[in-house]
Amino acid sequence: MARGDRTTLADVAADAGVSVSTASLAFSGAGPVAPKTREKVLASAARLGYRGPDPVARSLRRGETGVIAVVVGDRLQRSFSDPVSTQTLDGIAQELGERGLGLLLVPSDTFGDVPPLLRHGAMDAAIIAGLSAPGDPALRALRERGVPVVCIEATRRDASTVEIQDRAGTAELTGELVALGHTRIAVITLPFGPQRHRRFFDPAGDVRPAYTPTRNRWAGVRDAGVLPVLAVEPATSLVDEGVACGRMLLDRPDRPTAVVAASDLLAAGVLLAARDLGLRVPEDVSVAGFDGVDLPWLAPDVLTSVTQPLTEKGRTAARAAAALAAGEKPRHHLLPVTLRTGTTTGPAPR
Amino acid sequence: MARGDRTTLADVAADAGVSVSTASLAFSGAGPVAPKTREKVLASAARLGYRGPDPVARSLRRGETGVIAVVVGDRLQRSFSDPVSTQTLDGIAQELGERGLGLLLVPSDTFGDVPPLLRHGAMDAAIIAGLSAPGDPALRALRERGVPVVCIEATRRDASTVEIQDRAGTAELTGELVALGHTRIAVITLPFGPQRHRRFFDPAGDVRPAYTPTRNRWAGVRDAGVLPVLAVEPATSLVDEGVACGRMLLDRPDRPTAVVAASDLLAAGVLLAARDLGLRVPEDVSVAGFDGVDLPWLAPDVLTSVTQPLTEKGRTAARAAAALAAGEKPRHHLLPVTLRTGTTTGPAPR
DNA sequence: TCACCGTCTCGAAACGATTCGATTCGACGC
DNA sequence: GCGTCGAATCGAATCGTTTCGAGACGGTGA
Numbered sequence: 223m224a225r226g227d228r229t230t231l232a233d234v235a236a237d238a239g240v241s242v243s244t245a246s247l248a249f250s251g252a253g254p255v256a257p258k259t260r261e262k263v264l265a266s267a268a269r270l271g272y273r274g275p276d277p278v279a280r281s282l283r284r285g286e287t288g289v290i291a292v293v294v295g296d297r298l299q300r301s302f303s304d305p306v307s308t309q310t311l312d313g314i315a316q317e318l319g320e321r322g323l324g325l326l327l328v329p330s331d332t333f334g335d336v337p338p339l340l341r342h343g344a345m346d347a348a349i350i351a352g353l354s355a356p357g358d359p360a361l362r363a364l365r366e367r368g369v370p371v372v373c374i375e376a377t378r379r380d381a382s383t384v385e386i387q388d389r390a391g392t393a394e395l396t397g398e399l400v401a402l403g404h405t406r407i408a409v410i411t412l413p414f415g416p417q418r419h420r421r422f423f424d425p426a427g428d429v430r431p432a433y434t435p436t437r438n439r440w441a442g443v444r445d446a447g448v449l450p451v452l453a454v455e456p457a458t459s460l461v462d463e464g465v466a467c468g469r470m471l472l473d474r475p476d477r478p479t480a481v482v483a484a485s486d487l488l489a490a491g492v493l494l495a496a497r498d499l500g501l502r503v504p505e506d507v508s509v510a511g512f513d514g515v516d517l518p519w520l521a522p523d524v525l526t527s528v529t530q531p532l533t534e535k536g537r538t539a540a541r542a543a544a545a546l547a548a549g550e551k552p553r554h555h556l557l558p559v560t561l562r563t564g565t566t567t568g569p570a571p572r
Numbered sequence: 573m574a575r576g577d578r579t580t581l582a583d584v585a586a587d588a589g590v591s592v593s594t595a596s597l598a599f600s601g602a603g604p605v606a607p608k609t610r611e612k613v614l615a616s617a618a619r620l621g622y623r624g625p626d627p628v629a630r631s632l633r634r635g636e637t638g639v640i641a642v643v644v645g646d647r648l649q650r651s652f653s654d655p656v657s658t659q660t661l662d663g664i665a666q667e668l669g670e671r672g673l674g675l676l677l678v679p680s681d682t683f684g685d686v687p688p689l690l691r692h693g694a695m696d697a698a699i700i701a702g703l704s705a706p707g708d709p710a711l712r713a714l715r716e717r718g719v720p721v722v723c724i725e726a727t728r729r730d731a732s733t734v735e736i737q738d739r740a741g742t743a744e745l746t747g748e749l750v751a752l753g754h755t756r757i758a759v760i761t762l763p764f765g766p767q768r769h770r771r772f773f774d775p776a777g778d779v780r781p782a783y784t785p786t787r788n789r790w791a792g793v794r795d796a797g798v799l800p801v802l803a804v805e806p807a808t809s810l811v812d813e814g815v816a817c818g819r820m821l822l823d824r825p826d827r828p829t830a831v832v833a834a835s836d837l838l839a840a841g842v843l844l845a846a847r848d849l850g851l852r853v854p855e856d857v858s859v860a861g862f863d864g865v866d867l868p869w870l871a872p873d874v875l876t877s878v879t880q881p882l883t884e885k886g887r888t889a890a891r892a893a894a895a896l897a898a899g900e901k902p903r904h905h906l907l908p909v910t911l912r913t914g915t916t917t918g919p920a921p922r
Numbered sequence: 923t924c925a926c927c928g929t930c931t932c933g934a935a936a937c938g939a940t941t942c943g944a945t946t947c948g949a950c951g952c
Numbered sequence: 953g954c955g956t957c958g959a960a961t962c963g964a965a966t967c968g969t970t971t972c973g974a975g976a977c978g979g980t981g982a
Contacts, residue, residue: 231969241931256930319689367624592963600940602941629937632966
């Protein structure tokens with residue numbers, strides 16, 4: 223806003239010789255105003271250089287800001303190198319844009335300090351787009367303020383949620399590998415929770431990741447009746463990490479014949495690691511991912527994967543946020559996934 | 573915000589038995605309040621479930637919103653697949669975050685319709701982060717509203733600007749190739765302006781792109797005393813496009829011995845095209861880019877490029893926006909670049 | 923002509939805080 | 953005991969709109 227002496231609706235009204243309320247009506251179009259009066263007001267506004275009703279004053283009076291906060295991972299550079307994030311955000315942005323709502327981007331890890339914006343920023347609702355574990359301080363801060371929240375890929379009772387059929391999708395994908403004769407299957411999950419580190423874990427043990435999608439996709443593997451021969455928790459869900467995990471799984475005598483990664487980026491990394499180790503895909507090892515994102519630089523390979531409707535997920539979240547802002551009750555949304563068979567999976571060797 | 577009957581500062585003050593002004597002081601900490609009084613107020617607030625001062629009311633009174641709008645390309649999915657965008661945005665987000673300022677993300681192509689948010693959204697200043705040509709309607713709309721603007725990589729007199737030494741950097745890079753004995757050098761520029769299409773253009777003709785960086789980087793090539801044998805304007809600055817342009821330049825009998833691309837993503841595409849055509853880099857053809865972004869999937873190659881301080885560029889823009897919001901006058905910033913010699917350039921063949 | 927009824931316009935009260943200038947109160951010095 | 957001073961507190965104005973109920977005005981039907 224311009225600082226100092228801005229011209230206000232009162233100035234315009236005075237100049238046009240009408241009351242402030244009439245001038246307001248002339249601008250907002252809500253209520254009957256004689257065409258001649260409206261013109262007079264608009265003319266005065268133009269002459270005085272009136273920039274239109276102050277959005278802040280309007281917000282105060284109306285009791286709504288028209289802004290939805292979107293909480294994403296702390297380092298945008300990292301978060302946005304994952305097409306899953308950017309495509310979801312794109313969906314959110316599209317839907318909010320079409321509704322004339324603003325998108326307040328709040329980078330924040332869902333553990334550690336909560337950025338002041340989340341405590342004091344003006345917003346009608348918030349979408350937590352990154353991974354979020356129970357007890358998430360960001361979520362709690364919003365809750366305390368009474369800001370309604372939409373969680374993407376997290377199960378919460380007191381918020382709207384948007385989830386996908388991770389579990390069934392992963393089960394179907396894993397089943398496919400079983401059908402191809404694979405018995406030595408390894409799994410790379412998603413990170414279990416906020417404390418991130420790369421490690422093997424016991425597939426037969428008690429596996430309870432804090433993050434919902436991590437939990438669901440793991441459960442999907444087990445649903446397919448598979449007990450992985452090796453299981454790795456990655457530190458992130460990026461290509462580099464996939465390469466590192468891929469090495470851990472493939473550079474050993476008892477290597478598996480198939481690797482199921484819980485994200486396409488991880489799977490792509492595994493693919494690179496395999497190439498690097500001189501392994502043929504899918505002849506020597508099959509690789510499958512999850513998400514169905516477009517990775518043109520992987521050409522000519524096409525990753526076998528479970529495709530989730532990322533843009534639609536974003537749009538759904540945005541719609542849910544708008545609904546909450548309008549005073550509706552929280553709802554839960556579940557989006558379907560589809561299996562995409564690519565070139566990176568094939569019959570188990572020998 | 574919670575709709576309906578929220579508890580206000582007045583309620584808290586009444587409950588605590590103090591005046592509204594004292595209660596306000598107790599919260600904001602601006603002004604003398606007896607410790608005992610403050611405690612009493614905070615206690616009442618806690619009991620009544622007061623959520624803290626309403627940000628909108630505060631904004632109205634204070635005359636500032638604490639929000640900086642950032643205008644980026646229309647399709648986030650596309651914009652954010654360019655590390656140049658994400659890294660710059662990361663810098664902006666970091667700096668704004670540290671200052672407690674909000675980041676209102678506004679996707680908008682800088683031609684075509686201006687999103688309503690730009691006309692009516694609450695903001696103290698705006699950063700135009702995407703490419704912007706003279707007469708940019710988004711810029712004009714902001715100007716009309718009296719919102720101060722920072723332009724990244726665009727020359728404007730009536731706004732703050734953040735630019736880099738494109739021209740000198742490109743000249744240095746091109747000079748390097750000349751020193752390596754290259755005489756048949758081809759160039760891929762950036763898009764010239766909003767109307768985007770892929771085409772050869774006459775390098776000896778009158779070349780005046782609307783976008784500043786396009787103009788500067790082209791000028792840099794000429795500064796090095798080079799008249800390219802072939803010149804292509806790309807439709808975007810992405811990898812796919814680089815592949816397409818690379819084919820146009822390399823899949824012909826009179827192919828150049830070196831290709832200078834105005835962005836790393838384009839250069840990476842050229843590299844892929846070269847590999848595809850069975851050309852060795854740099855033995856058969858040298859390839860250079862611009863930006864200095866990290867492209868790990870290009871391994872083992874490292875692109876010869878001009879590195880620009882992307883995060884710092886974002887931070888500088890954010891600082892400039894904060895300064896404008898605080899009422900300072902527009903300023904112009906110029907950031908340095910450095911040459912990074914990678915593995916993709918070598919002596920001219922034969 | 924009168925009562926009535928739309929249509930348009932207006933005044934005033936919110937919306938929820940911040941801030942300025944004034945007032946009160948207690949303590950202290952003389 | 954009185955005047956003075958500083959700290960703490962308070963009232964009231966203000967930020968710029970929107971909105972509600974009431975009023976004015978002109979025209980219509982009986």
